[in-house]
Amino acid sequence: MTAAPAGPLDGATRARPDGWLPNPLTIDPAAAERQAYVLLTRHHPGEPGPVRCITARYRTAVFTLGTPPHRILKHHADEAGYLSEVLAYELLHGEHVLPELHRSCDTSRTLLVDYLEQSVQLTAANAFDELIRAVAVIHTASLRWQTEVAEAMARWGAGNLLDSPPPEWVTRADNWRLLLRLVNDAHGSNHVPLGHLDLKPEHVRRRIDGQLALVDAETLRPDITGLPDLITLAYIARELGQSSPRSVRHAYLHHVRELGAQWNDADLIRALTAFAAATGLRSLHGAHE
Missing domain, CATH: 3.30.200.20 (Phosphorylase Kinase; domain 1)
Known part of the structure; x- marks a missing residue:
């Protein structure tokens, strides 16, 4: 899990050393x-x-x-x-x-x-809730996969990840296993924990069909869970003065439950705390309060 060591996931991310990319693109x-x-x-x-x-x-x-x-x-x-x-x-x-x-x-x-030209003002009525739902759709996508996709991604199922060594960027394996157990209980053992979206206000656009969409998905991974995205949503909400982090968590709970997950508030808070402890995250930005 790599990114600049600042912003909503400060402490959980690791900066890459200079020269890590052998053939960089031009910046001209x-x-x-x-x-x-x-x-x-x-x-x-x-x-x-x-x-x-x-x-x-x-x-x-x-x-x-x-x-x-x-x-x-x-x-x-x-x-x-x-x-x-x-x-x-x-x-x-x-x-x-x-x-x-x-x-x-x-x-x-x-x-x-x-090309999606229409940007989204996240301070507009219902816009931030649309963003939360879009994130919830991504986090629960594996519930709706066709059989061939589900079979191809089975190795990344939450149940299988529980039996695998934690990622190298995890600093406390016991907390990581607790996180995965909670995810497994909420989504099921076949759930593939998609997460680590590059969530920024400027990456939110509206499709021609009117649906809210994200324009940058290169950071998505099938082994991180959706917890860092919920933390980032809480951070963005606080930065925009849009809603409280607690309201963001409750809206997320509402949407993922509608989409088939079985999270309850107490276990989601435990999972957020476990993610922070496992990764060294410096702040949950109020998402657990």
């Missing part, structure tokens, strides 16, 4: 655009331009295609990041919580997805 937007034209020609022919770079970072580059924009081209330098994002689209297909994926290419580590 003009150079990135030239590379994007080459990638389109070689791997996604027929996509109309023009190409405009909106993000050029050493790990990922993001471009709009067309005027007005209609597609996003995302280029990954890191294979793990690319595979995580492709996996997210596969696991959440039909849930309407991500943009539509049109094409991906393993050779170039690129994805083509719908």
